[in-house]
Amino acid sequence: MNLDDLVRLRRARDAMDRDYAQPLDVAALARVALMSPGHFSRSFRAAYGESPYTYLMTRRIERAKALLRRGDLSVTEVCFAVGCTSLGTFSSRFSELVGMAPSVYRQRTDRAAAEPPSCVVRHATRPIRNREAPAAEPF
Structure with a gap:
């Protein structure tokens, strides 16, 4: 070429x-x-x-994932916002590329956003050793 x-x-x-x-x-x-x-x-x-169609659909699904994580649009609105004209084709390609349906992806990202990261939870609930505890003030 x-x-x-x-x-x-x-x-x-x-x-x-x-x-x-x-x-x-x-x-x-x-x-x-x-x-x-x-x-x-x-x-x-x-x-x-890859074919031009495959490349374009991959870009559309990437943008759809970002819009679904945002959470202010329905799956149908996301489908049309990224340029797909068929909700069925969009859902099929999304499931094929991401491994789950768009609605499931959206639910999982909603739950993940509501929960703090595990590293933060571990740090906040970590036991304190005696020498790390703040000294008690005298009476």
């Missing part, structure tokens, strides 16, 4: 990173890269090891 093709592919990848919430398809991305759709798909896979 020549350097000019890599520059064009990078331009398309940057467009996916920036405009992930927009309706992007291979033809639109190929136009950004100044390539035919077939050549773009083959070149993208050769350069980055």
